[in-house]
Amino acid sequence: MKMKVKRVAVICAVILIVALGKSVYAQQGLTKIADNVYSYVDVKNAEPGNSFAANAGIIIGTDGILVVDTLVSAKEAQRFLTDIRKVSSKPIKYVVNTHYHLDHAYGNGVFAKEGGILIGSTADRKNLEQKGTATLKRAGEYGLSEEEMRGTEIVLPSVTFTDRMTVYLGNETVELMYVAPSHTEGSVLVYLPERKILFAGDILFTDFHPYMGEGDLAGWLTALDYILGLDVATIVPGHGPISAKKDVEKMKAYLKLFDRKARDLAAQSCDADYIAAELRKSLPRRSQGEFLIPVNVSEKYLPVKAR
Template sequence: MPLLSLRHWLLPTLLALAAAGAALAQTEDTGPAMRAQTVGPHSYYVEGLTQLGSPKNQNFISNAGFVVTPAGVVVIDALGSPRLAERLTQQIRQVTDKPVTHVILTHYHADHIYGLQHFKQLGAQIVAHSASREYIQSDTARLRLQASRTDLAPWIDANTRIVPADVWIDGPTSIQVGGVVFDLVPVGPSHTPEDIAVFVPSEKVLFAGDLFFNGRLPFVGQANSKQWIESLERLLTFDARTVVPGHGAASTDPKKDIGMTRDYLQHLRQTMGAAVNDFVPFDEAYEKTDWSAFSGVPMFGPANRMNAYNTYLLLEQEALKR
């Protein structure tokens, strides 16, 4: 093949490869915007996107928080990829040069834990509820990670692993770091069996994890929605000025904002419960249900039908136990 023709044939391929490389480099350098927002005198959080996880957003679909103490930084949740955890550390470094000493996990869902290995490498001690152990050892966790290595590549890859906690708690626990008290209050089984709310009294900040989705619909999954509703009421008993949810913006009006998650879960249970009691098949029940109060809420499309179906199955199980 003449040299000129060879160049003509290769040029589009080379340009495409160069463009792909430039796009990846840009994503690695910038990624989705991440900015630490102040929620207390020494407390901050970063807010994930209201999206499904993807390579484009690096799985930045959940929140994480951190509190600066005289002895170091305590992080609450580790985000959805090691790269995101690195970027969270960069945000922390804009506030303080103190080391990250602890990471407290509100629960062991993938979008909150895949960044753990970064903090483990920094020497942080990881604290979680002991009920998480069952998930860590499950086929569900293994298969989820296996799928994520494809669906979320290159941010989740063969080197990404599920990191167990260093300290497991079974009941209400308080830890002190630099004189700052962190109250760890188990509130599950609700969204997960291992839900923990983290309250910092001196900051009047409550990190609620995925018990609370602000401004969007939650993913119910295999949750115990009856217990979840009770746990939401419990969140309102904390003397908190600000509540940081697992997804969505921090709330300074928790009674109103937490009420949306509660009202949605109650609507699921009322409508699907009536269908179960009347032996109405799920598909028919779903089509007849009035979803108008929630259809305009972000994530209705990806989440609602699955939430309704899982609630229907849960209420069938509850009915069998009566």
Template structure:
């Protein structure tokens, strides 16, 4: 087994795609790297997910300028992870939107998450020296809020815990399109290190109830058409369940974290080994599943030091 995190060796440049998922709605995707979304209103633009650094955010802005010259006024952040939020300053948005829970998580663990992610996935922090600091919202909400970009209504909603406790989705009703953040992935592993396995399926069901025509997922290709949307929701559900069940069995029998790692690999490798960032996510997914199965409801904070200690345990 490699002695460093798989993500530390992931240095290849990814090909960017910019896909229209509805009228005036776009998905910025990059072969399993973090996605962003674009919502064009009458006179202004909302961006969904900032990217990890202002330099990487610049790549999103370049694509936006290919389709509109309207100002970027709003930035919606679906959760607190560094690779999603630290590029926020590049957009110059008047409003930065998060759930109340996500803001609390920035307070509680934002710096630790930044340090942790920077250590284990250096390529995603291109131009890291331009990050001015943690990203803070101008506006928060508990369960739901609507933003009007002229006549276009954009609904921001917390539909349940999944990838993190504060996850939100962004729904554009006039096109029935949703931006889900990392609650839904497509041919990419879910990162579950800060997740809630027992809630995730119910949150996916809440998304499915909207019967949307397209989804811009957290990672992987844009999902256009109900068949592709359904397939992605179901494969995400399968990934989460296939990770949790074997870890829970090991925890119930008093087995070790290494035992859980072996059991999850046995269940998941045959189905998901070819998914983007599978190896990157797996140790963190197993550690969180093992914790949750032992009754730890709030994910423990990942730090650069905890990452290394966990990895040493999994080396056997």
């Protein structure tokens, strides 16, 4: 009997630890990756309302904060801002959009209201301007409810660049770099050379199937090679856990394999589900984003009439 009580106590303790572990994980907020540099990678469940598990981050300089990406909605941006305020009360000075996709840029309005100057590539500002409002109206098609999107507005970057831009954030120097058309036409990198930290946006997906629908494969591989040439130790991907150069190599291999197989299969069939099923047999396992495999096939590899 005593043994039984002990065993029940142990089981209860284990359940409690697991439950606590889960709740701590879900409420983790910002993750410190260096002094004054935080990533926001706590959402593991890739639900639309959770910004499809998109990552973001902040760099805190002596005179203000630079925010990297703003998540999918006003609600998500507000959650991010609330967590930022737990680690710093400094003003939001700059907001960089790594690219124009909804899960990275639709929270812009919340940070613009805080006084942040929005910065993005010239190409993806144009894309946000041309497509943002229509995509926001169709948010339901992406699985986003009216409740989740309430108060969300498209706010365009007020400052753009085509090649390089340096932001001097007091004691922190932040390099914004455009390499080539890649995940989107205007995807950019946010680099802290002194700290060897890179925010890669969706140029890098780690343990998460990438969205390739608008991808320029040749440019994307060029951008990944560019990252491999940087002096960098810590990489925050657009989706997935904190990464390193080995994950960039894996991303290169994934894109090449997907492209080669998808081309072969699309020459034989126009059935996106069939092609996706065949691709799953050879693609490396990634724990999230599998729903993107057939999307990539139909948007990138099938003729328009077959989609």
